[in-house]
Amino acid sequence: MALAPLPAGVGGRRQQVLPASASSRPRWREGGERKSVREKARLRLREFDVGDRFSHLPLPKASVLLPLMVRAGKLHLLLTVRSMQLRRSPGEVCFPGGKSEAIDKDEIDTALREAKEEVGLQPENVEVICRLVPGIDKMNYLVTPVVGFIEDTFQPIPNPDEVSNVFVVPLEYFVKPLNYQTVPYKTSSGYQGRMHSFTYDDPEHKMSFRIWGLTAHFAVFLALVIFRKRPTFEVGYDLDNLISSSENHFMHLYASVYERKKSNI
Numbered sequence: 001m002a003l004a005p006l007p008a009g010v011g012g013r014r015q016q017v018l019p020a021s022a023s024s025r026p027r028w029r030e031g032g033e034r035k036s037v038r039e040k041a042r043l044r045l046r047e048f049d050v051g052d053r054f055s056h057l058p059l060p061k062a063s064v065l066l067p068l069m070v071r072a073g074k075l076h077l078l079l080t081v082r083s084m085q086l087r088r089s090p091g092e093v094c095f096p097g098g099k100s101e102a103i104d105k106d107e108i109d110t111a112l113r114e115a116k117e118e119v120g121l122q123p124e125n126v127e128v129i130c131r132l133v134p135g136i137d138k139m140n141y142l143v144t145p146v147v148g149f150i151e152d153t154f155q156p157i158p159n160p161d162e163v164s165n166v167f168v169v170p171l172e173y174f175v176k177p178l179n180y181q182t183v184p185y186k187t188s189s190g191y192q193g194r195m196h197s198f199t200y201d202d203p204e205h206k207m208s209f210r211i212w213g214l215t216a217h218f219a220v221f222l223a224l225v226i227f228r229k230r231p232t233f234e235v236g237y238d239l240d241n242l243i244s245s246s247e248n249h250f251m252h253l254y255a256s257v258y259e260r261k262k263s264n265i
Contacts, residue, residue, distance in 0.1 A: 037070050037073060037074070037075060038070060038149060040226075041068065041075060041129075041149075041226050042129055042149075044225055044226050044228070045129045045130045045132075045147055045225060045226065046129065046130055047225075047243070048130065048132055048133075048225050048242075048243060048246075049129075049130035049131060049132075050130075050131050050132065050133055050134075050247075051131060052106065052107075052131075054133070054134050054142065054144070054250075055106070055107065055144075057142055057254065058258075059136065059140060059141060059142040059254075059257070060099070060100075060139075060140070060141045060142070061099070061100035061107065061110070061141065061142050061144070062097060062098060062099045062100060062110070062137070062141040062142070062143045062144070063097050063098075063100065063107040063108070063110035063111040063114070063143065063144045063145075063146055064094070064095035064096065064097030064111060064114075064143060064144075064145055064146070064215075064218065065095060065096045065097055065111040065112065065114070065115045065121075065126070065146050065148060066095055066132075066145050066146065066147045066148070066218060066219075066222055067095075067096070067115070067121070067126070067148060067149075067150045067154075068147065068148065068149050068150070068171070068222075069149065069150050069151065069152040069154070069168070070149075070152060071152045071168070074170055074171075074172065075170070075171040075172070075226065076152075076168045076169060076170050076171060077168065077169050077170075077171050077174075077219060077222070078096075078119075078150070078154075078156075078166065078167075078168050079093050079094065079095060079166070079167060079168075079169060079209070079211065079215070080093070080094055080095065080096055080118060080119060080158070080163045080165065080166050080167075081093055081094075081163065081164045081165035081166075081167075081209070082094055082162070082163065082164065083160060083161060083162050083163060083164045084164060085160075085161060086162065091164070092213075092215075093209050093210060093211045093212075093215055094215050095145075095215060095218065096111070096114055096115035096118045096119055096121065097110070097111055097114045097115070097143075098110070098114040098117075098118075099141070101113070107131055107144040107146060108128055108131065108146050110144075111144075111146035111148075112126060112128075112146075112148075117159060117162070118158070118159050118162050118163050119156040119157060119158055119159070119163060119166055120156060120157030120158075120159075121150065121154065121156070125150060125151065125154065126148040126149070126150055127148055127149040127150075128146060128147075128148040129147045129148055129149065130146075130147050131144055131145065131146055131147075132144075132145045132147060132218070132221060132222070132225070133145075133221070133246045133247055133250050134250065135214045135217060135218065135250070135253075136253055136254065136257055137214055140257055143214060145218045145221075145222070147222065165205070165207075167202050167204065167205055167207075167209060168204070169200050169202075169209075169211070169219075171219075171222065171223050171226065171227075172223065172227065173198065173200060174198070174216070174219040174220045174222070174223040174231075175220070175223045175224065175227055175229060175230075175231040175232070176231065176232050177198050177200075177232070177233070178201075179198065179199035179200070179201075180196070180197070180198055180199075180232075180233055181197050182194040182195065182196060182197065182233075182234075183195050183197050183212065193236075195212060195213055195216065195217070196212060196213075196216035196217060196220055196233075197210065197211070197212035197213075197216065198210070198211045198212065198216055198219075199211075220235065221246065224237070224239065224242060225242065236249065237249065
């Protein structure tokens with residue numbers, strides 16, 4: 001799914017999100033170090049789980065899966081490249097994901113279904129951890145990021161109609177990048193800001209990938225939640241109050257979109 005920009009600088013009790021059933025949970029075969037890395041990430045992510053708190057907002061829905069894995073004792077994030085055959089945003093880097101369909105129970109179902117369709121990732125091989133604060137794409141879809149762990153042995157099978165490439169980036173790159181810039185933008189609702197833009201030189205594919213817009217926004221936020229360290233670039237969050245700051249930022253963005261929609265009625 002192609003994702004539009006969000007700014008480089010962006011109540012209620014949270015509901016814990018678990019896989020649909022205990023039987024669908026993979027039997028993780030992991031060493032002590034890998035388990036420790038995973039468990040620390042799980043605990044931090046669950047503090048930020050928004051559950052279905054934003055699901056009621058009157059915008060069309062979409063979801064993306066943020067697939068985490070542990071390689072060489074470090075967290076990595078799987079991303080895809082959109083097929084050049086697609087009409088919308090061909091060749092752009094994104095997460096597996098897409099629009100909600102009637103068969104989907106919730107945002108988690110959407111993300112898992114799309115990941116299976118796009119890269120052959122079976123839902124039972126994803127340990128779903130949480131849903132994070134959503135974003136709004138350039139088509140004014142409410143996009144929910146669903147975070148889940150997958151095995152590092154996963155071999156993607158890209159659907160050529162949708163995906164031209166699949167690659168993996170160390171999650172730490174999104175707080176300590178080698179090649180980073182911000183780009184100004186303005187949404188159709190008049191909201192102005194700056195978006196993250198990373199260039200990652202992938203040693204496995206011997207290629208450079210540009211990761212920007214809402215995809216970069218979700219990756220940065222995920223890294224902030226897990227690592228709890230200040231990035232080497234500016235973000236518009238209060239890092240000492242990341243939960244409330246991220247939610248307030250989203251609601252400010254949503255209000256600008258909602259006011260624009262009302263004015264067009």
